[in-house]
Amino acid sequence: MVSARTFSLFLVLFATWLLLSGIWDPFLIASGAVSSLLVVYLAHRMSVIDGEGHPIQLSWKLLTYLPWLAWQILISNIAVCRMVLSPSMKLDAGSGWVSASQKTPVGLVTFANSITLTPGTVALAVYPDTIQVHALDRSGIEELKAGEMNRRVCAMEGQS
Amino acid sequence: MFSLVTFLVVIAMAMTLIRAVRGPTPYDRILAVNVHGTMTVLLIALAGFLTDRPDFLDLSLAYALLNFVGTLAALKFFKHGHLGEES
Amino acid sequence: MSLAIDILSGICLFTGAVLMIISALGVIRLPDLFTRLHGASIADTGGAFLLLIGMVLQADTFLVAIKLGLIGIVLFFTAPTASHAVAHAALIGGLSPDDPKANQGKDEAEEDRT
Missing domain, CATH: 1.20.5 (Single alpha-helices involved in coiled-coils or other helix-helix interfaces)
Known part of the structure; x- marks a missing residue:
């Protein structure tokens, strides 16, 4: 039981x-x-003890994902700081659509949260297979479209 | 060291208040207050180290949770005009 | 050894505080709401975590370090959710993510008052 x-x-x-x-x-x-x-x-x-309420199915793969995410956050922190401090403030901000291939809601939320947590990109709206992303510099969207973060979250989400 | 860092964080908090006062949209104000709250969490933790009273960390933890709920409540109230009436 | 830890934690604390100021500067300087969100996320990630790491290095008991870690976990999960909530509300509220000039001076609260 x-x-x-x-x-x-x-x-x-x-x-x-x-x-x-x-x-x-x-x-x-x-x-x-x-x-x-x-x-x-x-x-x-309340029947909230399931793969969403207490996702233990992620546990050990998370340990390989988090250091990579921390590294990404460090890199983009430096990039965004440079943009904020540049005197001319020439921005190329804009939004775009990034495809998300996660199968479970937990995986999708992890991907959207990772996008938002990385400075320079913010998830504006989340749909089951795509995420609308706003970036301080459009190269951020191109990088997400290349899909490395998407792949890593997929590898981490596991079976629920 | 801690007094210098606390001073710098207080300056940053004062700067976010400028954005909260100037707006122009309500979302800008909510965003500024949210950042102000994140900085307050760390300011309380720093104050605990500054005065050598680790109890402040519990306050800081509670404030981190309150700040999140407060931001969501302010957004929801602004959007719907109420916090969830029975439909 | 303890001197090295002091220096390391001093560097972390100072860098974190400077990142907080850069983030506040970003919130003031950047042109519209969606770009300001990026400035705010510096404080939520870089600034907050560097300050927490600096404080963990100075912690004298294990429980203090654990509590700082819990604050870090709470911020790690709530900060992006709050940012996303603001961004999504602004998107639904009619701000345009591709045109910074359109998002200036449209104060709905002011309009309601008149």
Whole structure:
């Protein structure tokens, strides 16, 4: 009856409680366990414990995606800073459509969030197979159309 | 070090307020207030280090959540004129 | 060793604070809402994370570092969602993403008041 996903949600909630409180006294640990159980019960009643509510199917592939994303964020931070600080402010801003080949909503949201998190590109509107993107410099859209980020998110999303 | 960094962040926050006052569209104001909120989260955390009181980090965490919900609520209220009446 | 960590965290903190100022400058200088979003995202990513890394290096207990990490996780998930919400609302609200000049001085709140 108790699936691995439910159990993992309980563990995550309980660990969060322990780390945030930082007081190791039996009463507080017990109330932490009770509140975590209550939240798991409520989440079960709302039936939100699924691949979207608690996506454990991503776990280990995420570890290879995040460093790459951090590197992209670093590069584009420098590029956007240079544009903001340039005295002439010659911008070539505009919007375009980027195709997204993710199959699950979690994958699509990860892709859209990654686009928005990278300075220089913002997801304006998200549809099941395309994303409208605004870029501070049009080369950002061309780079997304080349599809490396799309491929990496697809490799990470896994089966749900 | 922390006092210099805190001072710089306060200057940045004051600069975002200029955009919040000037507008011109309501979206610009909401965006400016959202950035101001992100900076406030870090300012509270820095203040915790500055005064050597780590309890401030809990306030900072709560403010990070409030800032997000506040931005969405302001956008929704601006767009619909209410925060979700029963239809 | 501790001197090296102090210097590293000082560099992180200072760079993060400078990025915050650049981001605020971007929010002021850039011509319209959609370009200002990019300026704002510097503060959400580069500025916030460098400041958090600088503070983690200065943390004296494990719990403090964990709390800073949780702040980082919360910002990592909420910042792009809030940016996207503003962008999508502006797109639906009739601002044009391809024409910065069209988005100037159209203050709907002012119009409502008159």
